[in-house]
Amino acid sequence: MVQVMDCDETECFLAQIAGLADAFSSEAVPPFLQQITIVEKNKGRAARLKQILKEHLPTETWSSPGHEDSVAPQSRINAAGVQSSAKPHVFVAMPFSEDMEDTYIFGIQSPVNAAGYLCERVDLTTFTGDIIARIRSRIETASLVIDDLTGANPNVYLEVGYAWGKNRPTLLIANKDNELKFDEQGQRCLIYKSISGLAKKLETDLASLSQSV
Numbered sequence: 760m761v762q763v764m765d766c767d768e769t770e771c772f773l774a775q776i777a778g779l780a781d782a783f784s785s786e787a788v789p790p791f792l793q794q795i796t797i798v799e800k801n802k803g804r805a806a807r808l809k810q811i812l813k814e815h816l817p818t819e820t821w822s823s824p825g826h827e828d829s830v831a832p833q834s835r836i837n838a839a840g841v842q843s844s845a846k847p848h849v850f851v852a853m854p855f856s857e858d859m860e861d862t863y864i865f866g867i868q869s870p871v872n873a874a875g876y877l878c879e880r881v882d883l884t885t886f887t888g889d890i891i892a893r894i895r896s897r898i899e900t901a902s903l904v905i906d907d908l909t910g911a912n913p914n915v916y917l918e919v920g921y922a923w924g925k926n927r928p929t930l931l932i933a934n935k936d937n938e939l940k941f942d943e944q945g946q947r948c949l950i951y952k953s954i955s956g957l958a959k960k961l962e963t964d965l966a967s968l969s970q971s972v
Contacts, residue, residue, distance in 0.1 A: 767848075767868070767877045772808050773815060807864065848877035849965075850897050852918035853907035855882050866957035867905060874965035876902060898922050903968055905961075908933040908948070930964060932957065 779795060782788050799805040849871045853859060863880060871878035879901075881894055898904055904922040906915055908931055922929045931948040933939060939948060949964070951957035 767872070767879055768804070768807065769811055769868075769872055770846075770877055772811055776812070776815075803860070803864070846877050847875070847902045848879050848897070848900070849903045849905060850901040850918075850922075851878060851880045851905045851907070852915045852922075853880065853905075854910050854912045854915065855880075856910075859907070859909070862907070862909075862954055862957065866951070866954040867907075867961065870958045870961040870965060871905075873962070874968075876965070894918060895921065898927060899925050901927055903927075903965075904929045906931050908939060909937045911937070928968070930961075932961075 775797075797808070799808060851863065851867055851871075853863060853867075868878040868880075879897055881890065881897070898918065898921055901922075904918070904927050906919045906922070906929060908915060908919075919929065919931070931946055933948055933950055935950050935952045949957070949960050951960060
């Protein structure tokens with residue numbers, strides 16, 4: 760059994776698939792089982808999970824060991840959820856509004872995952888305990904803290920200050936229409952005009968981060 764801790768969306772889903780793979784490989788499934796259906800009400804998340812399967816699962820069919828169409832899961836699936844708390848992660852502080860969802864999913868999470876990091880936004884993470892304690896601990900252990908200052912959200916500024924106080928590597932980003940506050944005007948900030956442009960800029964920064972650790 761895989762115990763999932765400190766996972767992002769991709770890691771959690773792959774850990775679930777790893778559990779199914781483990782059951783099949785150990786033949787711990789009833790002989791009458793013909794199909795497993797995963798239901799997700801959120802259409803956007805359902806599309807993302809389908810893409811995750813497409814990228815990491817070489818076939819849509821799993822059979823019992825010995826069958827010709829049996830397939831072993833890829834290494835990313837095998838490793839999903841295993842010692843997740845020890846895996847390098849990027850903590851993202853940003854407004855949780857609906858109009859920022861695509862910015863997070865495609866502009867931030869995608870390049871972060873592609874660079875080999877877990878990507879954590881606290882409202883999308885499953886955990887138990889106090890949320891403030893969770894934010895503190897994940898900032899303190901983050902390989903990088905990405906702060907989207909768009910909209911001047913006070914919670915985001917609070918997390919920026921905490922990251923600075925703990926001397927964590929911090930990357931400020933903001934939409935081109937956002938006016939930076941006085942304290943941030945002298946700091947390096949990635950200004951993005953589009954989500955795709957943000958993703959490309961983050962790819963470059965994350966590549967530099969990977970080389971420095």
